[in-house]
Amino acid sequence: MQQLDAGSVQVLTSLKSSTAQTIGEPKIVARDVSVYYGEKQALFDVDVNVPRNSVMAFIGPSGCGKSTFLRCINRMNDTIPIARVEGKIAIDGQDIDDPELDVVELRARVGMVFQKPNPFPKSIYENVAYGPRIHGLARNKADLDRIVETSLQRAGLLKEVKDRLQEPGTGLSGGQQQRLCIARAIATSPDIILMDEPCSALDPIATARVEELIDELRQTLTIIIVTHSMQQAARVSQRTAFFHLGVLVEEDETSTIFTNPSDQRTQDYITGRFG
Amino acid sequence: MTDTTLGSTGSGHDWSSPASRRRVKRRYAADRRLQFYGIAAIGTAMALLGVLFVSLIQAGYAAFTTTKVELSIFLDPAAISQEKPGEANYRRIVRDAFKAYFPDVTGRSDERSLYKIMSSGSDYIVRDYVVGNPGKIGENVKILVPVSDPFDQLYKRIIPRRIDALSSDRIALFDALKQQGVLSVEDGAGVAKVSVFIDPAKVPSEGGVAAADYDAMIKDGLRSYFRNEYSRSYEEIISATAAEKLQSVVAADPSVVGKIVEVKLPLAANYDNLLQTGQATIRNPRFGSDVEFAWFDSLEKRGLIATPFTWELFFNADSRFPELAGLAGALSGSLLALLICFVLSFPIGIATAVYLEEFAPKNRTTDLIEVNINNLAAVPSVVFGLLGLALFLNTFGMPRSAPLVGGMVLALMTLPTIIVATRAALKAVPPSIREAALGVGASRHQVALHHVLPLAMPGILTGTIIGLAQALGETAPLLLIGMNAFIPSVENIGLTEPAMALPTQIFSWADSPERGFVSRTSAAILVLLGFLVMMNLLAVYLRRKLERKW
Ligand SMILES: Nc1ncnc2c1ncn2[C@@H]1O[C@H](COP(=O)(O)OP(=O)(O)O)[C@@H](O)[C@H]1O
Ligand SMILES: [Mg+2]
Numbered sequence: 001m002q003q004l005d006a007g008s009v010q011v012l013t014s015l016k017s018s019t020a021q022t023i024g025e026p027k028i029v030a031r032d033v034s035v036y037y038g039e040k041q042a043l044f045d046v047d048v049n050v051p052r053n054s055v056m057a058f059i060g061p062s063g064c065g066k067s068t069f070l071r072c073i074n075r076m077n078d079t080i081p082i083a084r085v086e087g088k089i090a091i092d093g094q095d096i097d098d099p100e101l102d103v104v105e106l107r108a109r110v111g112m113v114f115q116k117p118n119p120f121p122k123s124i125y126e127n128v129a130y131g132p133r134i135h136g137l138a139r140n141k142a143d144l145d146r147i148v149e150t151s152l153q154r155a156g157l158l159k160e161v162k163d164r165l166q167e168p169g170t171g172l173s174g175g176q177q178q179r180l181c182i183a184r185a186i187a188t189s190p191d192i193i194l195m196d197e198p199c200s201a202l203d204p205i206a207t208a209r210v211e212e213l214i215d216e217l218r219q220t221l222t223i224i225i226v227t228h229s230m231q232q233a234a235r236v237s238q239r240t241a242f243f244h245l246g247v248l249v250e251e252d253e254t255s256t257i258f259t260n261p262s263d264q265r266t267q268d269y270i271t272g273r274f275g
Numbered sequence: 276m277t278d279t280t281l282g283s284t285g286s287g288h289d290w291s292s293p294a295s296r297r298r299v300k301r302r303y304a305a306d307r308r309l310q311f312y313g314i315a316a317i318g319t320a321m322a323l324l325g326v327l328f329v330s331l332i333q334a335g336y337a338a339f340t341t342t343k344v345e346l347s348i349f350l351d352p353a354a355i356s357q358e359k360p361g362e363a364n365y366r367r368i369v370r371d372a373f374k375a376y377f378p379d380v381t382g383r384s385d386e387r388s389l390y391k392i393m394s395s396g397s398d399y400i401v402r403d404y405v406v407g408n409p410g411k412i413g414e415n416v417k418i419l420v421p422v423s424d425p426f427d428q429l430y431k432r433i434i435p436r437r438i439d440a441l442s443s444d445r446i447a448l449f450d451a452l453k454q455q456g457v458l459s460v461e462d463g464a465g466v467a468k469v470s471v472f473i474d475p476a477k478v479p480s481e482g483g484v485a486a487a488d489y490d491a492m493i494k495d496g497l498r499s500y501f502r503n504e505y506s507r508s509y510e511e512i513i514s515a516t517a518a519e520k521l522q523s524v525v526a527a528d529p530s531v532v533g534k535i536v537e538v539k540l541p542l543a544a545n546y547d548n549l550l551q552t553g554q555a556t557i558r559n560p561r562f563g564s565d566v567e568f569a570w571f572d573s574l575e576k577r578g579l580i581a582t583p584f585t586w587e588l589f590f591n592a593d594s595r596f597p598e599l600a601g602l603a604g605a606l607s608g609s610l611l612a613l614l615i616c617f618v619l620s621f622p623i624g625i626a627t628a629v630y631l632e633e634f635a636p637k638n639r640t641t642d643l644i645e646v647n648i649n650n651l652a653a654v655p656s657v658v659f660g661l662l663g664l665a666l667f668l669n670t671f672g673m674p675r676s677a678p679l680v681g682g683m684v685l686a687l688m689t690l691p692t693i694i695v696a697t698r699a700a701l702k703a704v705p706p707s708i709r710e711a712a713l714g715v716g717a718s719r720h721q722v723a724l725h726h727v728l729p730l731a732m733p734g735i736l737t738g739t740i741i742g743l744a745q746a747l748g749e750t751a752p753l754l755l756i757g758m759n760a761f762i763p764s765v766e767n768i769g770l771t772e773p774a775m776a777l778p779t780q781i782f783s784w785a786d787s788p789e790r791g792f793v794s795r796t797s798a799a800i801l802v803l804l805g806f807l808v809m810m811n812l813l814a815v816y817l818r819r820k821l822e823r824k825w
Contacts, residue, residue, distance in 0.1 A: 074714070076710070076713060076714070079709075079713055081636070081637060104716045104717070104718050105716065106716075107713065107714060107715065107716035108715065108716035111714070111715070112710075112714035113714075114707065114710060114711065114714070116707060118705075118707035118708060118710065118711040119711070120708065120711060120712070120726060121708070121730060130712075130715060130717075130725070131715035131716060134715075134716070134717055134721055134725075135716060181711070184711075184715060185714070185715065187715075188715060188716060
């Protein structure tokens with residue numbers, strides 16, 4: 001496991017994002033992250049570095065805290081009244097709890113794709129245009145049109161929906177809806193996308209399309225994907241983290257995790273002995 | 276059982292045993308029973324609803340037409356000035372026009388009963404017509420004016436010309452006498468052959484047989500035919516002239532004093548009728564004389580009677596005369612009150628619900644508020660009326676009977692309904708939509724305003740309209756703040772003017788003694804129900820439409 005000592009975290013968090021973007025420096029740094037739902041602790045002192053422009057997969061049995069950790073990164077846990085997060089997370093060296101960083105802006109910069117496709121019950125166009133509009137990313141209508149078009153293009157959906165941008169997003173097929181949600185997430189030009197089991201509600205063909213898409217997006221984005229499918233983790237990710245009972249057991253190159261894990265629990269999980 | 280049959284299973288339970296079969300049968304029977312109860316309950320409810328509607332329509336349909344008589348009036352420029360067409364003696368003009376149909380009627384009392392056929396409001400109808408059409412002065416015009424309530428009811432066959440003169444217990448007494456063979460018809464007059472004791476004690480020494488109390492003797496004589504009867508109503512069977520008859524008998528033969536004589540005594544008119552024709556009726560006391568029927572019949576024969584649709588029901592204000600009374604005042608009052616109610620309760624209700632549901636921290640205070648709102652929905656409306664009376668009228672000194680105050684009181688009542696409906700609608704919005712919006716960086720108020728509220732709107736609107744429909748039918752709070760003012764004209768309609776509302780109008784008409792108000796009341800109820808149905812349809816329509824718009 002890569003370990004940064006406390007001193008280097010201090011350095012990272014104090015650096016401004018512009019100067020911290022050197023290749024090889026991790027995009028996301030998490031230190032001692034614990035999450036409590038009321039009295040119950042769901043996550044125990046998670047330390048992890050997510051390298052930039054790569055895909056990291058979170059695997060582990062149900063209820064082990066993968067989603068909980070994912071939701072820490074864009075502070076979605078703030079919206080759950082009983083949830084309490086401890087520890088530090090920095091993106092490009094900037095502490096996400098920094099009072100100067102607006103949580104709304106953070107969520108625009110860290111896109112999220114959910115397990116069940118959840119397009120707004122509005123038109124396809126509106127679905128993609130909503131984020132840029134509320135964050136003032138487009139100066140005029142033409143600008144907005146361009147953002148919508150590129151987002152749909154990057155999500156690989158443009159060809160299919162070009163002629164029916166005004167039709168409801170909820171009228172698309174499940175796989176198309178999920179790609180619409182990805183387009184919506186990338187429309188605010190984030191540099192991180194969090195995906196919480198994005199393919200668990202999709203059929204194999206739609207899943208393959210989304211996986212292809214993830215591979216393309218990796219060129220410019222940092223992606224974290226929670227998945228239940230070991231094959232999927234192996235196909236799309238460069239690094240994999242294994243969670244168990246709220247503890248990050250092991251994090252390494254994907255190939256290492258699947259061929260030569262160092263922890264017995266990881267070994268048991270990937271060989272299907274539990275979970 | 277062998278292993279090959281379906282009845283035997285590995286777990287050892289025998290599914291084909293008689294006990295199992297019985298259980299299955301019982302289960303089906305229970306299913307059917309439950310279904311039957313459900314259908315029976317729905318059937319009963321529908322039947323009762325049907326009865327309600329049928330009886331309302333039966334009672335109310337008459338009010339949707341008005342019996343009118345066509346007057347042919349010469350608008351004499353000598354009597355009506357062009358400058359002030361409203362100030363002529365229209366009573367005279369209308370009466371003269373009506374009188375022209377009956378040249379033979381003379382004498383003040385006959386004329387007075389003749390004019391009773393027309394509604395007392397006819398003068399105003401003609402005046403309003405002339406004021407509205409001053410160009411017609413100098414011309415002959417035909418104007419329909421309503422007939423008075425009894426003739427309206429008569430023409431619609433709601434009341435009869437003649438009614439039974441005798442109640443059923445009187446007829447029973449009469450039948451008892453008849454069975455004893457006492458009654459007969461002689462020379463075209465009904466008589467009762469009664470044995471009368473000419474009591475010497477009732478013949479005074481002074482005056483003799485001429486001054487005897489024959490009336491008392493007859494009554495004593497009749498008594499023997501009705502030994503078990505305690506009421507003395509049988510005495511009225513015999514005509515009042517019977518005493519004279521008896522006197523003449525005794526005067527002709529004074530020796531009968533102290534003896535029992537059998538005399539044939541004339542029957543009272545109603546009983547005479549009953550004996551000779553088998554029925555006894557009298558003129559309906561709501562009409563002055565039989566000749567009024569003849570006059571009315573002659574109008575009808577000349578084709579001067581018409582029954583057009585009662586537009587007045589919607590465009591006239593209230594009146595003491597049922598044939599003129601309309602709902603314009605009540606409709607405008609209800610409309611204004613509902614407007615105030617909507618303007619107050621809709622935004623406040625939604626703001627409250629959105630705050631409680633989307634923003635408020637979950638703690639004791641908000642729990643308390645929530646419980647109180649739910650309880651408020653169950654508070655009887657009359658209590659809100661009292662609150663309005665105490666607070667708005669007495670403390671703030673707002674005008675009595677005004678739609679403004681009525682609307683405010685109704686808003687108090689409607690608020691909890693809207694809040695509860697809105698919260699339910701907000702809760703029903705799937706959390707995935709909130710997450711999606713939060714995920715692209717929408718703030719909490721953007722999530723609420725851009726996503727949750729629009730999705731909840733169909734439910735909110737439905738709840739609001741149902742709340743308003745309840746408010747429309749609410750009577751008690753409006754009575755308390757005096758929104759049952761008698762509004763005989765629609766000229767002074769305003770938020771702070773005294774007003775009437777639909778339900779209070781129904782209440783006040785139902786309380787009026789005139790026969791015509793019975794059908795007006797039912798008609799007003801039908802109008803109220805019509806509005807309620809329309810509001811509910813609107814709710815359904817809006818829900819459908821907004822849902823299709825996703
Ligand atoms: N909103 C919540 N309130 C209370 N407990 C929660 C909530 N969300 C998750 N948990 C608990 O936290 C633990 C981790 O859940 P989660 O992160 O969803 O697991 P995973 O995504 O790995 O299946 C579980 O035990 C779950 O019951
Ligand atoms: Mg999960």
